[in-house]
Amino acid sequence: MPTGKVKWYDNEKGFGFLTTDDGKEVFLHANALPDGVSDVKVGMRMEFGVADGRKGAQALAARILDKVPSVAKAKRMPPKDLAPIVQDLVSMLEKSVGGLTNGKYPDGDAARIAAALRKVAENFDA
Numbered sequence: 001m002p003t004g005k006v007k008w009y010d011n012e013k014g015f016g017f018l019t020t021d022d023g024k025e026v027f028l029h030a031n032a033l034p035d036g037v038s039d040v041k042v043g044m045r046m047e048f049g050v051a052d053g054r055k056g057a058q059a060l061a062a063r064i065l066d067k068v069p070s071v072a073k074a075k076r077m078p079p080k081d082l083a084p085i086v087q088d089l090v091s092m093l094e095k096s097v098g099g100l101t102n103g104k105y106p107d108g109d110a111a112r113i114a115a116a117l118r119k120v121a122e123n124f125d126a
Contacts (some may be wrong), residue, residue, distance in 0.1 A: 003047045007039040026057045077123050089116040
C-alpha cells in the first residue's frame with residue numbers, strides 16, 4: 001500500500017490531497033478516513049489504497065500512521081515553571097474578590113492579573 005502525507009485538507013468540506021512518498025498527488029475524501037477521524041492536519045502520514053477516479057488518483061481506506069505533533073504543546077512551559085504563576089494568579093484573584101463584591105475592579109493589579117491569566121490560558125489550551 002502506498003504511503004504519503006496530507007498536502008492540504010479542508011475539514012469542513014471533507015476533502016483534500018495527499019502527496020505520496022514518490023511525489024504523486026492523490027485526492028482524499030472524508031469517506032476514505034477511518035471511523036471516528038474527522039480532524040485531518042497537514043503533514044499527517046497515512047497509508048492508503050489508490051483507485052482511478054474520474055479526475056485522477058483517489059485514496060481508499062486511508063489509515064493514519066502518525067499524527068502531526070502539536071506545535072503549541074511543544075512550546076508549552078514546563079509544569080514546574082507554570083505552577084508558581086498559577087499560585088500567584090490564585091492569590092491575586094482571591095485578593096480582588098472583596099473589591100469586586102463591592103462593585104470595584106482591581107486598580108493596581110488589573111494588568112498583572114490579565115497577563116497571568118493569558119499566560120496560564122496559553123499553556124493550558126495548548
